[in-house]
Amino acid sequence: MARTPLIAGNWKMNMNHLEAIALVQKIAFALPAKYFDKVDVTVLPPFTDIRSVQTVVDGDKLLLTYGAQDISAHDSGAYTGEISGAFLAKLGATFVVVGHSERRSMHGETDEIVFSKANAALRHGLTPIVCVGEPLEVRESGDHVEFCTQQTANSLNGLSAEELAKVVIAYEPVWAIGTGRVASAEDAQEVCSAIRAEVATLAGTDIAEGIRILYGGSVSSKNVAEIVGKADVDGALVGGASLKADEFATLCAIAAGGPLP
Numbered sequence: 139m140a141r142t143p144l145i146a147g148n149w150k151m152n153m154n155h156l157e158a159i160a161l162v163q164k165i166a167f168a169l170p171a172k173y174f175d176k177v178d179v180t181v182l183p184p185f186t187d188i189r190s191v192q193t194v195v196d197g198d199k200l201l202l203t204y205g206a207q208d209i210s211a212h213d214s215g216a217y218t219g220e221i222s223g224a225f226l227a228k229l230g231a232t233f234v235v236v237g238h239s240e241r242r243s244m245h246g247e248t249d250e251i252v253f254s255k256a257n258a259a260l261r262h263g264l265t266p267i268v269c270v271g272e273p274l275e276v277r278e279s280g281d282h283v284e285f286c287t288q289q290t291a292n293s294l295n296g297l298s299a300e301e302l303a304k305v306v307i308a309y310e311p312v313w314a315i316g317t318g319r320v321a322s323a324e325d326a327q328e329v330c331s332a333i334r335a336e337v338a339t340l341a342g343t344d345i346a347e348g349i350r351i352l353y354g355g356s357v358s359s360k361n362v363a364e365i366v367g368k369a370d371v372d373g374a375l376v377g378g379a380s381l382k383a384d385e386f387a388t389l390c391a392i393a394a395g396g397p398l399p
């Protein structure tokens with residue numbers, strides 16, 4: 139099944155709202171419209187930047203989309219510091235990352251919390267990018283496939299098949315995040331295909347074949363072609379390389395099969 143590649147730039151805690159405007163404009167300038175027929179591109183800035191990004195995307199009629207790095211499981215009320223999916227939807231957000239390993243580890247986000255956040259995203263018409271991935275000790279023990287399929291099942295179990303069809307999953311081995319130690323394309327394929335098989339048990343083969351599964355962890359313009367070229371890898375969740383306009387645009391163009399004539 140042909141799945142349009144998705145490249146998502148997770149800016150993490152970088153770029154104030156003015157820097158965000160400049161970065162989005164530079165990415166748009168460096169990535170001509172013709173690429174957007176072959177790759178979906180989204181940027182995930184800090185919450186404080188989203189309104190500014192919306193303004194420049196809408197004002198300049200840019201083809202890239204944008205979203206958030208987290209979401210509250212709740213819709214409104216006494217949840218100090220949290221951000222409702224209703225507010226993100228109002229800002230024109232498309233995607234929202236849930237269960238990033240940095241939130242799982244530093245904020246105690248369990249699979250159950252990740253499930254509730256994915257649910258909240260879907261409730262507000264947002265596409266959750268549900269992150270799973272093993273720590274180094276699990277990789278070294280050879281239990282990474284079982285770990286990731288279990289994390290996938292626990293994070294998505296309870297969604298209907300129709301809801302699951304709307305989800306993006308990102309496989310991000312923790313030992314590859316921010317380390318420059320990128321998983322091999324074969325590593326990515328092994329786990330992404332196992333995740334797809336797990337989704338098939340949850341929601342059937344058609345839905346499993348239709349969803350996009352991304353790889354994340356030290357992706358750059360130098361390694362993205364081989365990784366996204368794998369049968370079950372449908373794009374990338376990019377951290378550091380998404381903060382440099384030319385590097386990110388080049389990475390997106392490669393994922394689109396470019397350079398295009």
Ligand SMILES: O=C(CO)COP(=O)(O)O
Binds near residue numbers: 148314315317357376
């Ligand atoms: O965590 C990541 C994206 O969500 C990956 O970060 P790096 O690309 O910097 O390794």
